[in-house]
Amino acid sequence: MSNTAAQVETTLSARYGKDKVRVLRVVREGKWHHVVEYNVTALLEGDIDVSYTEADNSVIVATDSIKNITYYLAKVSPHVLIPERFALHLGTHLVSRYPHIHKAFITIEQLRWSRIPVTEEQEGHTHAFFRDGQDKRIVKAEVDATAGKDKLIGKVTSGISDLLVLKTTGSAFTNFIRDTYTTLAEVSDRIFSTSVELSYTFAPVEIKPPSDEQKLEFSVPGEEAGVIGGREGGVWDAVEVAGRARGVTMDVFAEDDSASVQATLFKMAQLIIAQNAGVQSVTYVLPNKHYIPVDMKYLDVENVVPPSSAEVFMPIAAPSGLISATISRK
Numbered sequence: 001m002s003n004t005a006a007q008v009e010t011t012l013s014a015r016y017g018k019d020k021v022r023v024l025r026v027v028r029e030g031k032w033h034h035v036v037e038y039n040v041t042a043l044l045e046g047d048i049d050v051s052y053t054e055a056d057n058s059v060i061v062a063t064d065s066i067k068n069i070t071y072y073l074a075k076v077s078p079h080v081l082i083p084e085r086f087a088l089h090l091g092t093h094l095v096s097r098y099p100h101i102h103k104a105f106i107t108i109e110q111l112r113w114s115r116i117p118v119t120e121e122q123e124g125h126t127h128a129f130f131r132d133g134q135d136k137r138i139v140k141a142e143v144d145a146t147a148g149k150d151k152l153i154g155k156v157t158s159g160i161s162d163l164l165v166l167k168t169t170g171s172a173f174t175n176f177i178r179d180t181y182t183t184l185a186e187v188s189d190r191i192f193s194t195s196v197e198l199s200y201t202f203a204p205v206e207i208k209p210p211s212d213e214q215k216l217e218f219s220v221p222g223e224e225a226g227v228i229g230g231r232e233g234g235v236w237d238a239v240e241v242a243g244r245a246r247g248v249t250m251d252v253f254a255e256d257d258s259a260s261v262q263a264t265l266f267k268m269a270q271l272i273i274a275q276n277a278g279v280q281s282v283t284y285v286l287p288n289k290h291y292i293p294v295d296m297k298y299l300d301v302e303n304v305v306p307p308s309s310a311e312v313f314m315p316i317a318a319p320s321g322l323i324s325a326t327i328s329r330k
C-alpha cells in the first residue's frame with residue numbers, strides 16, 4: 001500500500017451507545033399490576049470525534065453507563081408505561097445531563113404482555129399476563145438539542161413489526177403486465193398473507209427540559225404547553241394512536257376486497273392519517289407471503305381451478321413479494 005492512513009483526508013460521522021437493553025418494569029396500582037417489557041437501544045451523537053480520531057476517551061459516556069441510565073429511568077420515570085413518552089424522557093435525560101451530547105436516538109421494541117382473561121374480572125387478571133402475539137410495538141425517538149439545551153425537539157416514529165396475518169379469500173390479482181416474462185396466472189381469488197411492518201411519524205414536539213428529572217413537560221408547536229396535552233392523535237396520545245393503527249391494519253386487511261397488496265396498503269395508510277391528526281406520514285412494508293395451490297391433476301384431483309375451490313396450498317418461504325410505500329399528509 002502506498003498511502004499511509006494519515007495521508008488520507010476523511011470526515012467522521014459518529015454515533016454510539018447501548019443496544020438490546022432488556023427491561024421489564026412492573027407498576028403496582030393497588031391490586032392492579034401493570035407490566036411492560038422493552039428492548040431498548042440508546043445511541044448518542046455530539047462532540048465525540050476525538051474518541052475515534054485521538055483515542056481520547058474523556059468524551060465518552062461509557063455504554064455501560066448508558067445502560068445504567070436506561071434502568072434508572074425505567075425506575076424513576078413517570079412515563080415508563082408508554083414507550084413514546086419513555087423514549088423521549090430517556091433521550092431528554094441523556095442530552096440534558098451531558099453538555100457535549102447534542103442528540104440522543106432511542107429505539108424501543110415493546111413485547112406483548114396482555115392480561116390473562118378470567119371470569120371474575122372483565123379487564124383480565126390483576127397480575128397474570130400472557131404473550132398474545134409475536135408482533136411488537138416499535139418506537140424510534142430522536143431528541144435533538146442542537147438548537148440549545150433549552151430548545152429540545154423530539155421526533156418520534158412509532159409502529160408495529162411482525163404482525164402476521166392471513167386471509168383465505170377477498171384477494172385478487174389481475175390486469176398486471178403480460179409479456180414474454182409472464183408466467184403468473186391472473187387470479188380472482190387467492191390467499192393473502194403478510195407480516196406487517198408499519199411505521200408512522202408524528203409531528204415533532206418541543207420538549208421543555210424538566211425542572212427535576214422525574215418530570216417531563218412537552219408542548220406541541222402551535223398548541224398550549226402542558227404536561228399532558230398536545231394534538232389529538234399526536235405523540236402524547238401514542239397509546240390510542242397505536243391501538244387505532246393496529247385496529248385499522250387488521251380491519252382493512254380483513255374487510256378490503258383486495259385488488260393487490262399495493263391497493264390494500266394504501267387504504268390502510270390513508271385511514272391511519274385520517275384518524276390521527278398528529279400523524280404526518282405512514283409507511284408500510286408488506287411482504288407478499290405466497291401460498292400456491294397444489295396441482296393434483298396427475299391424481300385426477302382438481303385443486304387449482306377455479307381458484308376459489310383450492311383447498312391445499314404450499315406455503316412458500318422464499319421468495320416473497322415485497323410491497324412498500326410511504327403516504328404523507330399534504
Ligand SMILES: O=c1[nH]c(=O)c2[nH]c(=O)[nH]c2[nH]1
Nearest residue numbers: 173184259260261262288321
Ligand atoms: O398484490 C400483488 N402485487 C404485486 O405487485 C404482485 N406481483 C406478483 O407476482 N403478485 C403480486 N401481488
